[in-house]
Amino acid sequence: MAAYFTRRLMLALITLLLVTLIVFTLLRVIVPLVYADAADIIAAEYGRQDPALREQLKRQYGLSSSLPGQYLEFVGGLLRGDFGKSLFNGRSVTGEIKDRLPVSIELGFVGLIAGLLMSVPMGVIAAVRQDRWPDYVLRTLAILLNAMPGFWLAILIITLGSVWFNWAPPLDFAYLHDDPITHLKIMAMPALLIGLTPSAGLVRLMRTQMLEVMRQDYIRTAQAKGLTGRSVIVRHALRNALIPIVTVVGLSLPSLAAGTAIFESIFGLPGMGRYLVSAVGNLDYPVIMGTNVIFATLIVFSNLLVDLSYTFIDPRIRF
Amino acid sequence: MEANRYRPTRRAALRGAAMFGASAAFIAACGGGDKKAEETKDSRPIEVKQEEVKSFLSTRPDTGAQAVPGGVIQGLTTADVTNLDPLSSPSFTAAASAGTWVYSRLFTYKPGYRDQPAKGDVLGDIVEKYEQPEPTKLILKLRNDVFFDERPPTNKRAVDAQDVAFSWKKFESSNINRTDVATKANPTAPVESITAIDNSTLEVKLAYPYSPLLSMLAFNRYLVIMPRESDGGFDPRNEVRGSGAWRLENYQRSVKFEYRKNPNWHSKQKPLVEGFDFPIVPEYAAGLAQFRAKRVWYFAVRPEDQIQLKKDLPELVVLQDEFSRSMQQIKFGFRPGSPFLDERVRRAVSMMFDRDQWIDSFGNLSAFKDAGWPVSSRYHSHVSSGEEAYWLDPQKNDLGEGAANFKYNPGEAKKLLAAAGFSGGVPADFTYITSGQYGATFPKYAEVAMGMIGATGDFKLKQNNPDYQTEYLPKYWYLTNAGDFNGICFGAYTTFFDISGYLKAYYHSSSNIQQIGFGKQGDPRVDSLVEQQEREFDAAKRVTIIKDLQRHLATKMYTIPWPGQTAGFTLYWPWLSNRGTHRAYTAETAPQEVLQTWWFDKSKYTG
Numbered sequence: 051m052a053a054y055f056t057r058r059l060m061l062a063l064i065t066l067l068l069v070t071l072i073v074f075t076l077l078r079v080i081v082p083l084v085y086a087d088a089a090d091i092i093a094a095e096y097g098r099q100d101p102a103l104r105e106q107l108k109r110q111y112g113l114s115s116s117l118p119g120q121y122l123e124f125v126g127g128l129l130r131g132d133f134g135k136s137l138f139n140g141r142s143v144t145g146e147i148k149d150r151l152p153v154s155i156e157l158g159f160v161g162l163i164a165g166l167l168m169s170v171p172m173g174v175i176a177a178v179r180q181d182r183w184p185d186y187v188l189r190t191l192a193i194l195l196n197a198m199p200g201f202w203l204a205i206l207i208i209t210l211g212s213v214w215f216n217w218a219p220p221l222d223f224a225y226l227h228d229d230p231i232t233h234l235k236i237m238a239m240p241a242l243l244i245g246l247t248p249s250a251g252l253v254r255l256m257r258t259q260m261l262e263v264m265r266q267d268y269i270r271t272a273q274a275k276g277l278t279g280r281s282v283i284v285r286h287a288l289r290n291a292l293i294p295i296v297t298v299v300g301l302s303l304p305s306l307a308a309g310t311a312i313f314e315s316i317f318g319l320p321g322m323g324r325y326l327v328s329a330v331g332n333l334d335y336p337v338i339m340g341t342n343v344i345f346a347t348l349i350v351f352s353n354l355l356v357d358l359s360y361t362f363i364d365p366r367i368r369f
Numbered sequence: 370m371e372a373n374r375y376r377p378t379r380r381a382a383l384r385g386a387a388m389f390g391a392s393a394a395f396i397a398a399c400g401g402g403d404k405k406a407e408e409t410k411d412s413r414p415i416e417v418k419q420e421e422v423k424s425f426l427s428t429r430p431d432t433g434a435q436a437v438p439g440g441v442i443q444g445l446t447t448a449d450v451t452n453l454d455p456l457s458s459p460s461f462t463a464a465a466s467a468g469t470w471v472y473s474r475l476f477t478y479k480p481g482y483r484d485q486p487a488k489g490d491v492l493g494d495i496v497e498k499y500e501q502p503e504p505t506k507l508i509l510k511l512r513n514d515v516f517f518d519e520r521p522p523t524n525k526r527a528v529d530a531q532d533v534a535f536s537w538k539k540f541e542s543s544n545i546n547r548t549d550v551a552t553k554a555n556p557t558a559p560v561e562s563i564t565a566i567d568n569s570t571l572e573v574k575l576a577y578p579y580s581p582l583l584s585m586l587a588f589n590r591y592l593v594i595m596p597r598e599s600d601g602g603f604d605p606r607n608e609v610r611g612s613g614a615w616r617l618e619n620y621q622r623s624v625k626f627e628y629r630k631n632p633n634w635h636s637k638q639k640p641l642v643e644g645f646d647f648p649i650v651p652e653y654a655a656g657l658a659q660f661r662a663k664r665v666w667y668f669a670v671r672p673e674d675q676i677q678l679k680k681d682l683p684e685l686v687v688l689q690d691e692f693s694r695s696m697q698q699i700k701f702g703f704r705p706g707s708p709f710l711d712e713r714v715r716r717a718v719s720m721m722f723d724r725d726q727w728i729d730s731f732g733n734l735s736a737f738k739d740a741g742w743p744v745s746s747r748y749h750s751h752v753s754s755g756e757e758a759y760w761l762d763p764q765k766n767d768l769g770e771g772a773a774n775f776k777y778n779p780g781e782a783k784k785l786l787a788a789a790g791f792s793g794g795v796p797a798d799f800t801y802i803t804s805g806q807y808g809a810t811f812p813k814y815a816e817v818a819m820g821m822i823g824a825t826g827d828f829k830l831k832q833n834n835p836d837y838q839t840e841y842l843p844k845y846w847y848l849t850n851a852g853d854f855n856g857i858c859f860g861a862y863t864t865f866f867d868i869s870g871y872l873k874a875y876y877h878s879s880s881n882i883q884q885i886g887f888g889k890q891g892d893p894r895v896d897s898l899v900e901q902q903e904r905e906f907d908a909a910k911r912v913t914i915i916k917d918l919q920r921h922l923a924t925k926m927y928t929i930p931w932p933g934q935t936a937g938f939t940l941y942w943p944w945l946s947n948r949g950t951h952r953a954y955t956a957e958t959a960p961q962e963v964l965q966t967w968w969f970d971k972s973k974y975t976g
Contacts (some may be wrong), residue, residue, distance in 0.1 A: 086839040094457040094647065094842040096545050136458070139452035139606045146622070148802040205654045212658035212680070219655070221648045221664050223624045316652045346527075 051361070052369075057358070062350045069346040073339050079334070081276060088137055089113060089243035111137045113335075126340060133340030138332055143340040146325060149225075154321040155322065156226070156237060157313065158306030161244030162299060169249035170295070173256020174283065180261060188253060201312040204243050207356040208316070219317055240313040247323035248302055255298060264288050266290075292361055299354030304348035374847035413739065418741025426743070427688040429483045429949045433966060436641050440969030441793035442945065445645040445656050445665045449623055451827045454591050456536060457543040461863075467620075468961040469589035469630050471611030473515060473528065476587035480963045481952035486691045486757070488491035488953055490869055491933045494961065495528055495594060495612070499890070501514050508572040514635045518610040522602040525633060528612050535597045537563040546590050549870060552576045557879035559585070559903075563592075581869040584954035588866030589958050613885050614640055614906060614965050623649060630965075640965035641947075650892065653809070660940075663976035667941035667948065670731035675938055676740045684975070688939045688949045689743065696753035698864045699818065699929040700876060702854040708797070709857070713789040715926040718857065720854075721822045724748050724932035725790045726777075730817065731810075732935030748775055750878075750932040751922035752915065758916045763923070767916070771923020777823050786827055798856030799823075799830040800845060807861040815859040815929075822857070830857070864957060868915060872899050876922070894921055944973040 080085070086094075089107040096103060108114040115123075127134055133143035176188040211217040219239050224232040263269065264287055272282045311323025322341055329337035360367045411418065439584040445949035451460040455468025477494045480772035481487035493499070497512040511530060517523035543549035548555035559579035564572050575582065586592060594612065599605040614634050619627035629644035650656045653671070660668035661682065670678055680686055700720070708714045728746045729735050737744035747754035748763040761767045763775035773781075786792060799822070823830040833856070835841045845858045865871040874880045877899045878891025898918040904913040921929075941948050950967045953959035 085836070091838045092459045093840045094847075140604055141607060141622075162385045205652065211653050212661040216662050217660035218658040221650070221659055223621070252647060314623075316655050317647055318624065318650050318655070320621065322622050332451070351962075 055358070057201035058354050062354055066346060069342060070125055071121070073125060073342045077335055078117055078120065087113070088335060091333050126326060128343065132317050134336035136337050137334050142337070143336045146345060147322070147344055150320055150322045150325050153319055154307040154310055154323060157241050157244055157310045157319070157321060159304055160237065160241035161306055162248065162303055164242050165179070165245030165252060166299065168245065169252035170311060174288065176253065176257040177264065178259030178283065185264055186248045192250045192253040195246050200243050201316060203246065204240070204313060204316050207239070207243070221318065223319060236317065236319070240317045240319065244306060244313055248306070252295065252298065256291065256295060259294055260287060263287045263291045263367060282362055289363070293360070297356055298361055300352050300359065304345060304352050306342070307348060310344045346365045374729070385940045409558045415741055415944055419743070421561070422741045422743065427686050428922050428951055429688070431483065431734065431950045432946045433950070436946070436972065438641050438967040438968070439969065440642050442645045442967060442969060443664060443666045444628065444645050444647045445650050445659060445668060447649070447651050447656065451647050453609050453620070454605040454640045456595060459545060461545065461590060462594070466626065467609045468593050470615045470958050471609045471617050472593035473612045474587055474593055474875060474961070475509065475533070475591065476583055478587050478954035478958055479731070480665045483950060487952050487954035488758070490586055491587045505575040507573040507575070507582065509573065511571070512635060513569065515612050515613045516633045517596045518616060518712050519633065520610065522598045523596045523610040524597070527853055528608045529568045530571050532594055532596055533571055534563060534565040536592060540592050541593070549874065550591050551583060551807055555879070566970070576733065578904050579597060580903060580911065581867045585870065587958070589862065591866065598755065615644070615960060618644065620697050627839065637877070641745045643966040645964070663942060666945045667939070670940050672937050676736060678940060679859070684943055685940045686943050688941065689938055690937050692747060692755035692757040692936045693934055695862045695864065696749050696752050697931040698860050699931070700858050700860055701928070702856050702858070704853060704855065706971065708789070708791060711789045712925060713785040714791065714795060715929070716774045717785040718822055718828065718930045719777065719926050720778040720782040721824065721828070722932050723777040723821060727817065727821070727932040728935060731814065732937060734935055739761045744935050744937065746933055746935045748933040750911065750919045751928070751930055752868065752919050752933060758912055759868050761916055761919045763802060769920045770925050771920055772925055774923060794827050794829050796829045796834040797831070799859065800833040800835060800854070800856060801859035804837050806837050812898050818859055829971040838878050855867050856875070864955060869903055871919065872915070892927065942976070946970040
């Protein structure tokens with residue numbers, strides 16, 4: 051187990067190094083070739099296609115040294131935990147990420163928990179009541195949830211909430227450590243909505259897994275032993291049906307945390323998504339590279355954790 | 370047996386029907402409101418409705434005498450800023466936020482009062498008095514009671530002439546709008562230098578006599594006064610140390626701005642409120658919900674939502690706006706061989722616009738009229754219809770023969786095209802951006818314009834949506850080689866300090882955003898008229914020159930002004946007192962000019 055873990059950790063680090071190289075190459079070599087670089091963007095705002103101004107801006111923003119040199123500087127910074135400073139406001143990217151990452155992870159995590167709390171029972175009920183009305187209702191609901199974009203649902207809820215009940219989500223964002231109650235009030239609705247979309251897929255997956263497990267011999271044995279239906283489902287079937295769910299859930303978390311930009315905009319939350327989106331518009335290199343490295347790290351380590359978690363969920367699996 | 374398992378039973382069919390019915394009901398609840406709207410349509414006589422509207426329309430009363438100081442006004446902003454340094458930020462957002470709230474300027478615009486809109490006259494801000502000993506020289510004497518922020522490193526230091534000179538140097542070397550003002554950045558710009566003669570006296574040297582100079586010096590996007598300490602003493606991109614009516618007390622990126630009154634501001638009785646909060650809420654629906662829930666006290670409600678909102682929330686106060694001074698343009702590519710080099714083709718484009726239809730659609734005109742709201746509309750000439758003193762109404766005779774070009778007349782357009790040798794139609798690119806820099810509604814305007822121009826098939830338009838920063842800005846907005854693009858470009862506007870700034874920027878051949886093209890050579894008559902009005906100090910004569918310019922542009926149609934506008938409405942909660950009483954010259958300059966007169970009337974608060 052320890053050897054496996056060490057090997058995976060080394061692989062993860064190599065993957066991350068490759069990610070930095072790919073992101074840097076895309077952003078600093080490919081994008082300027084096919085689009086523009088940050089100096090072009092700023093020069094355009096000045097209304098001038100002036101090579102001297104462009105050079106001046108490149109020097110000013112530290113973009114005039116050689117690309118390999120800039121890459122090594124970037125990786126060196128990463129090793130020190132320093133992602134550099136935003137080209138446009140001079141703020142430390144590390145500081146911004148420290149403030150914003152917990153918001154996005156919390157949104158993704160709570161969303162996922164909410165999604166699981168909805169989808170697992172729904173999937174189990176749909177399987178147990180296969181081809182009866184609860185199954186039809188829950189499957190229809192799952193398809194509906196899958197078909198409705200989360201941001202649309204968010205706007206609908208806000209609009210109808212305000213029209214019918216004069217309700218609106220809280221405006222003043224507060225961090226968990228500053229004001230937990232306000233924080234929960236503002237995070238609850240977006241987190242719930244974020245959880246809705248993946249929960250639609252999870253309901254269907256859970257149902258399929260449960261149906262498969264329920265046909266296994268050991269379930270029949272458990273039933274033959276005279277165990278109650280609840281005990282068979284919860285203790286024997288559910289645990290085994292959850293294995294692929296864990297995989298999906300584990301791999302969803304980073305994408306949920308990274309994909310919250312629209313919800314952050316609608317609910318006024320200072321998360322990573324809005325930070326990345328605003329940086330992409332300006333080609334703010336340190337911000338884009340920093341956030342990408344963070345997202346890649348989340349994905350790589352989620353993968354690792356998912357793999358390791360199998361040994362706890364399914365005793366047959368050994369590394 | 371197995372096959373029978375999937376045969377629908379009567380019960381299953383009933384279940385399916387019930388679910389179908391529920392789905393239909395859901396869909397109807399989401400979008401099937403037309404019939405209901407029809408049923409609840411207000412059929413009272415228009416006079417009754419007009420009387421009712423009069424009862425809730427604000428008369429802009431001055432309640433200042435009853436004002437009780439205190440309270441924090443709850444506003445909302447839709448966008449964050451690139452950074453907070455108004456003089457060197459590569460975006461106007463810094464000047465439009467912290468720049469205008471916190472930093473003083475040499476002059477401010479004199480607000481209008483009640484039924485009198487602001488006219489663009491100026492008042493001293495940090496300037497106490499001024500004199501103009503010769504046409505190209507202005508001497509400014511600064512007030513001695515203006516202080517920077519009491520927080521370090523400025524420590525409530527008095528603002529002096531060295532700060533102004535420092536700010537000018539920074540402006541002329543790094544501001545994005547420096548080419549409008551500074552000769553160093555643009556040889557045809559008016560201001561050569563601003564230098565300190567002593568600690569409280571400044572000399573402004575001009576390249577040529579320039580009549581709107583004071584107005585230019587009052588504009589928030591140009592010279593704001595920053596402390597010398599901003600050069601190394603603090604990072605002006607992330608901190609603000611100003612001397613204006615407000616301080617930026619708290620700024621959380623992507624979350625909110627909190628402005629609080631500057632206790633050391635030179636006007637001791639104002640601001641009346643403690644401050645303003647502006648959470649950043651980019652989504653319109655979310656903003657509207659906050660407004661309905663009374664968490665936001667004023668909000669830019671879209672015209673199409675206003676009537677219903679007032680019905681839903683009768684407490685809301687409705688204020689009639691004035692006509693906007695902003696105006697967009699539709700411009701043409703003038704490459705060799707371009708069909709738009711022919712004046713008749715350009716006139717034909719203009720005649721394809723059904724201006725009444727446009728104004729009705731985007732200004733919600735018919736709905737307002739039906740509801741008895743006193744809405745009015747105007748066509749733009751080549752000067753915005755909000756420029757009361759200068760605008761010539763294309764629907765009246767003042768505009769001369771060019772007025773015909775503003776009439777919707779596809780038949781005449783066809784004849785003009787045939788005469789110009791384009792009876793087979795004019796193929797052209799139709800360029801506009803869709804990426805949101807000009808707001809969510811901008812592409813809709815463009816689509817409607819494209820539809821109108823191409824309605825008869827005489828213009829065969831091909832949609833072109835370039836990238837904003839790398840293509841649109843350099844090739845279509847900043848015309849380094851004026852008119853060097855194909856087809857038609859549906860453009861946006863920028864904000865100007867005065868009609869003069871607008872005319873120079875859009876129509877003079879020296880401007881880097883001028884739109885009348887011809888490889889930078891422009892139209893000598895246009896150049897001459899623009900220059901004449903800049904140098905004309907007699908207000909009446911200046912008006913005459915600008916009207917002449919409009920008549921000339923109306924016949925040439927180098928650009929097509931946007932069709933027109935309505936003077937719409939603003940909705941706000943009644944505890945926001947004195948809203949609309951004092952009227953800012955531009956929305957952006959309001960924080961230093963009128964917002965200090967707003968006050969929070971707790972007796973009316975129901976939030």
